[in-house]
Amino acid sequence: MMQQGQSPIQSRRMAERAGWYGRPVTPAGTAGQGKLSDLLQVMGVASDERPAGEAYAIPVRRLRTGASLFHEGAPADHLYVIQLGNFKTLRMAEDGYEQVLGFAGMGEILGFDGLSKGQYQTAAAALEDSRVYAVPVRALDTLRQRVPAFDRALQAAVSRELRRACEIADVMSAVAAEVRLARFLVQVSSQMVERGQSPRRLLLRMNRRDIASYLGVAHATASRSFGALADAGYLKVDNRAVEIVDLDGLKVCARNTRGTLEDMAARA
Amino acid sequence: MMQQGQSPIQSRRMAERAGWYGRPVTPAGTAGQGKLSDLLQVMGVASDERPAGEAYAIPVRRLRTGASLFHEGAPADHLYVIQLGNFKTLRMAEDGYEQVLGFAGMGEILGFDGLSKGQYQTAAAALEDSRVYAVPVRALDTLRQRVPAFDRALQAAVSRELRRACEIADVMSAVAAEVRLARFLVQVSSQMVERGQSPRRLLLRMNRRDIASYLGVAHATASRSFGALADAGYLKVDNRAVEIVDLDGLKVCARNTRGTLEDMAARA
DNA sequence: CGATCGTTTGACGGTGCTCAATCACCGTGG
């Protein structure tokens, strides 16, 4: 199980060298400030619009791997847009158990859930060295009024965040662990497509523990599920580098809300 | 188990007669139209503001029990605010399995997740006879610009919807079925408080099947969990009428991300 | 090269899913 020797990819470092999930167009790195127009571009607004707000400067925050962007319960004074990198959002149960709610990448918005109560309802932590635009909540109304493009982008981003929120329910509604993992991988694959990258070669930024938490299973079970999907011929797995060999098959597998891989094989 | 004879509440009808979860202040029922000021009131905006938009009339839709407000994938042309009644939001898996994503009551917003793609990403169905304000998406921008109070209310409602979205993750992150149910009941209880009603006497509007789907367990398991919590002395259950006898105890139980009721008893 | 963290794999016991029967409740129609 989990082919070792003949696999073309041996380690994460090698994977990155080989150009797996090659870094997207990295916006030229400005230090502590960013232009509003860059922010809008990251958020996916057509750049041929030249809004009046060109002059606005947006603070940029840098975070190292593992650093937390904001904590659950902290006063929600900023709204963040990811310029570069990847994050996880999570909630801490009172008994210290950490529930991962989702993963977010470039262009996605973080912290909006804090607006209604003035406190963040979730926490966010960087999965790798990252940069975010930090939009002060106090400036939100002004910005939205003066720059309609920003307003629209914000609305779309929030709606997207809502969609993301129900993806976790999608995953957890499956009973079998392998099916949950299959759904997760299909989600990641779709996001790759949205970003104009290969839907088959994934380099997961999060560790098994985070994935397991997101799937709602034990981390040992998550690991076994990777093995099961690999054995079934859907994937090639090497640590965090995952190649989807049979995407259609994986999607069929992901459909099965009830029943396991065995049942699928029996049905065929 | 599940005390029968001496229970003060025998049936749902009796429960309603007895004033359990007595209907909230029902806004005077206007037929096909509603005033914007009423809408704002339902959304929880202080009513002493008298916005310029008083003249706006908002269409009102009525739905009978079980009727669906919108389907998944349908063009998202309206945003809905619940005037009266209760709804469930759900997604249909390709294999026909129905995953309940959450429940929404008076003042809450439905359909916002459709804005980014122009199609509803979830479906919504009435759990009882209900009424909703139907705000045309095309009128959204205008309305928000002309009536700042509406804009703020909308932003708060969306943020609230995001909070609701992660409640399901909260529930599902528990391993034991009884703990999931306990968390759900604590959620419902909290909502009762937010609406200024008794946190102890619940009249659930949804059937066991919907609850089970929301909890991510089989409906037989959901039923057993009600029994278990009742046996443990936290609840009195009579069909959809639930009285929380020991709210603090229930909250303690809800904390246990891992481990079951047995473990709690052993620890004490 | 050692230390630490992350991943994989094993064994075992328990929980919950499936299937199915029974019961309670309700509206209908004879």
Next chain:
DNA sequence: CCACGGTGATTGAGCACCGTCAAACGATCG
């Protein structure tokens, strides 16, 4: 008024799957 069918809730039996515990292995970094 009661017999009847339909829906929803509860309960039971059996077995597979997954969570817990534990150990070995692999990767990464100083």
